[in-house]
Amino acid sequence: MKKYFNLLILTALGLLLTTKVDADSKTLTVALEQNTQPLSYNNKNGKLVGYEVDVIKKINSVIKGYHIEIEAVSAEAAEVGIESGKYDLVGGGLFKTAEREKKYLFPSENTGVSTIEIYKRSDDKDIQTLDDLVGKKLSPVTANGGIYNLLTTYNNKHQDNQITIPLGESGELAQRYQNLADGKYDAVVMPSNFGADKIIKQLNLDVVTADEPVQVNATYFIISKKEQKFKEAFDKAVNKLKAQGTLSKLSKKWFGEDMFKYKITEE
Template structure:
């Protein structure tokens, strides 16, 4: 059973300390149940141990709010499929801002987070990763259809590239490229709160020559529906496996998660969901992934 709710900010003003005082006043038997306050999991003998999960609130097609108000998306469907296989655990899913996910994992609020995460050296020191990747990120260069001169990162030298987030994977990719190509530097414009819609509008107006973005991280279909089918994209310029990220306190849960994800990959569920949400089997590229 999956419980889903949305984080609307600091909507719960009752602290763990206040709850404990209330428990003493009402019934001493409640104290034990409140011991899990602020924890990434809680005990429920009837339905299994609850794992608190954070997903991105507005990251279509990975996770997003559907028109009926429910939480939907590629990673949400994977969580639902995993939950059906876990007799000893159940998920309590919370939709949060992107930057709140790792913070919540660090603080112990969440036991698992999703969001198309790559393995990095710093993350592997802090967190646990499943054996099975849940997706494959395809970094592509987007241009206008009439602009056939750009087919790779090499072709971005001397071109106007749309702004990138200073903390994002695109910035890391372009910065890494520049460090190895002193004679073909890419002009990188870094900007907080990058709007992909504005970047694609910039392609149409001629303000930019290219937009670099992971295909799975944004709703390309909506961009085309809004601005017209006037864009093209290159073959992947970088391929990365994507993973759920697990708290180091959840090693026992990780074993069960590994088993469930292995089954979903072998029985074709992940491939089917990839075609449903991305219109292609992204796993066919994983042989060329960096990790």
């Protein structure tokens, strides 16, 4: 009986200590997109799941002094929210760009890797590289986004061989690939980490990628500039998860391969 009583006391003390640690942790909020499979999306039961959801959960298990709450939002609401102070960090498989680095903190450690692919109709044998996109009709891209920067960098280096870059929103990802298959576009330049292969298979489209990626990017969460100390804790947590092989395992789970095996060609 005495041993049992002592065990109860120890258990109670342990719970108190755990509660104290949790109470001392600063709670921050991350905005994750609710329709960007497989990064983060609502499954058929309405539950938010995906690679970045799992990454945040793993970070919470090792980070010191912080706890990250997840909020599912639209793509448009995410960056608006971090600028207004509603969110402390934002996901979405984001690339580093000069525009974003002016406004946000980027972790020292990337949490993902994305290959940039040219998607084309399988019967179009003429498209393999960025050079081949000159004179072709592309799906619209977002101004100042990663794909826009990739294409404008190409144009800056090839003054006599320019790619026409259409700006704007082109709708859901599935619609982009459907429009490509239907001939509205000649090519879609997109990161691979948005579940293109699954979408193309589900729609039974005759769409394939060029033989090689045109670029391999590190991807990040962006952090409010007010949270420098959190950034440092975040970096330590991500570095630990990488060393444990946790991010590689999550990559295999959600992307079907270890994306960290690719050599980064663009930060």
